[in-house]
Amino acid sequence: MRVLVTRRWPHVVERTLRERFDVVLNETDVPLGQADLADAMRDFDVLAPTVSDRIDAEVIAAADRCRLIANYGVGFDHIDIAAASAKGIAVTNTPGVLTDATADLALTLMLMTARRAGEGERELRVGRWTGWRPTHMIGSGLKGKVLGVVGMGRIGMATARRARMGFGMDIIYHSRSAKREAEALDAKFCADLHSLLAKSDFVSLHVPGGRHTKNLIDAAAIRAMKPGSYLINTARGAVLDHAALAQALASGHLAGAGLDVYPDEPHVPPELLGLENLVMLPHLGSATAEAREAMGRRALANIDAFAKGEPLPDPVT
The missing domain is CATH 3.40.50.720 (NAD(P)-binding Rossmann-like Domain)
Incomplete structure (x- = not known):
C-alpha cells in the first residue's frame, strides 16, 4: 500500500510507517502545491496531510486511487469533507492526543x-x-x-x-x-x-x-x-x-x-x-514532543486499520 506523507513527522513514527508500507516523505518539508496534491490522489492509496495542506474539491476530484485521507491533526476544516464523502474517500483525524x-x-x-x-x-x-x-x-x-x-x-x-x-x-x-x-x-x-x-x-x-x-x-x-x-x-x-x-x-x-x-x-x-x-505565536498549540508523536501514532493506527480492512479508529466521514 502506497502512502504519501505531506510534511515531516516525528522520526520514530516515520520509521514505523516505512517498515509497514511503501511510504513517500516530503523530504524538503515545504508545503505541496495543489497540483502535487492532486497527483498524489491519483498515485497513492493513502494521503496523510496536515493543516498546512488544502485538500479542496478540485484536489479530491483527481482521486483515482486514494481511498483514505489520514489527517495528522484533530482539525479538518482544510479538507472538503463533502467532496471526499461523495468520492467514497474516508477521512480520519487524531482526536484527544493534543x-x-x-x-x-x-x-x-x-x-x-x-x-x-x-x-x-x-x-x-x-x-x-x-x-x-x-x-x-x-x-x-x-x-x-x-x-x-x-x-x-x-x-x-x-x-x-x-x-x-x-x-x-x-x-x-x-x-x-x-x-x-x-x-x-x-x-x-x-x-x-x-x-x-x-x-x-x-x-x-x-x-x-x-x-x-x-x-x-x-x-x-x-x-x-x-x-x-x-x-x-x-x-x-x-x-x-x-x-x-x-x-x-x-x-x-x-x-x-x-x-x-x-x-x-x-x-x-x-x-x-x-x-x-x-x-x-506561530501555531504551537500541539508543539510538544509528546503530542506530535502521539498524533503520528494515532494517524498510523488509522492507516493500519485501513490496510487491514478493519473499522477506522477515528473516522470523520
Missing part, C-alpha cells in the same frame, strides 16, 4: 497577555528598559477573574480545569449544551454567547473550524466583550474577525489578546503586526 498541549498553550497566552510578557521581552531586547519602577508595565492577575470558555469540548474543559484549579479563576462557558463534567469546576453554562462575553475578564476560544463557526467572534461580539478584557484564540483563525480585533486592541476596548492561529497561515493579517498589546 488536548493537554493545547490547553497548556492557552494558559501560556493568557499569562503572557495578562502580564504583558511579550511587550516586556521586546522592550528588554531592544535596550529600552530603564530599570524597575512601581508603575512599569502593570498587567492583570488571574486569581478571582472570570474566564469565559467558548466551546467546552476536550480542550476547552482542560483549559477551564487548569484555570480553575491552578489559578483560582471563576469559569463560565458557552457550548451547544450544558456539560455535566463542568459541574466539578463550579462552571456556569451561558446559552447566549454575547452574555458570556460581557461577563468575562478573559475569553478563550475552543470551537472547531468550518462554516458554522466562521467569524463567530465578529465585530459585534468583540463590542459585547467587557471593556479591558482579554481574548485568547488557540482554536482556528477563521473563528475570529481579525480586523475587528485589531481595532478593539488599538482603541483600548480590549486590554490584550493572544493568538496561536490565523485564517491564512503562514500569512499573518498585517493590521496585527504593530500592536503591542497582542501576543502572537
Whole structure:
C-alpha cells in the first residue's frame, strides 16, 4: 500500500510507517502545491496531510486511487469533507492526543497577555528598559477573574480545569449544551454567547473550524466583550474577525489578546503586526514532543486499520 506523507513527522513514527508500507516523505518539508496534491490522489492509496495542506474539491476530484485521507491533526476544516464523502474517500483525524498541549498553550497566552510578557521581552531586547519602577508595565492577575470558555469540548474543559484549579479563576462557558463534567469546576453554562462575553475578564476560544463557526467572534461580539478584557484564540483563525480585533486592541476596548492561529497561515493579517498589546505565536498549540508523536501514532493506527480492512479508529466521514 502506497502512502504519501505531506510534511515531516516525528522520526520514530516515520520509521514505523516505512517498515509497514511503501511510504513517500516530503523530504524538503515545504508545503505541496495543489497540483502535487492532486497527483498524489491519483498515485497513492493513502494521503496523510496536515493543516498546512488544502485538500479542496478540485484536489479530491483527481482521486483515482486514494481511498483514505489520514489527517495528522484533530482539525479538518482544510479538507472538503463533502467532496471526499461523495468520492467514497474516508477521512480520519487524531482526536484527544493534543488536548493537554493545547490547553497548556492557552494558559501560556493568557499569562503572557495578562502580564504583558511579550511587550516586556521586546522592550528588554531592544535596550529600552530603564530599570524597575512601581508603575512599569502593570498587567492583570488571574486569581478571582472570570474566564469565559467558548466551546467546552476536550480542550476547552482542560483549559477551564487548569484555570480553575491552578489559578483560582471563576469559569463560565458557552457550548451547544450544558456539560455535566463542568459541574466539578463550579462552571456556569451561558446559552447566549454575547452574555458570556460581557461577563468575562478573559475569553478563550475552543470551537472547531468550518462554516458554522466562521467569524463567530465578529465585530459585534468583540463590542459585547467587557471593556479591558482579554481574548485568547488557540482554536482556528477563521473563528475570529481579525480586523475587528485589531481595532478593539488599538482603541483600548480590549486590554490584550493572544493568538496561536490565523485564517491564512503562514500569512499573518498585517493590521496585527504593530500592536503591542497582542501576543502572537506561530501555531504551537500541539508543539510538544509528546503530542506530535502521539498524533503520528494515532494517524498510523488509522492507516493500519485501513490496510487491514478493519473499522477506522477515528473516522470523520
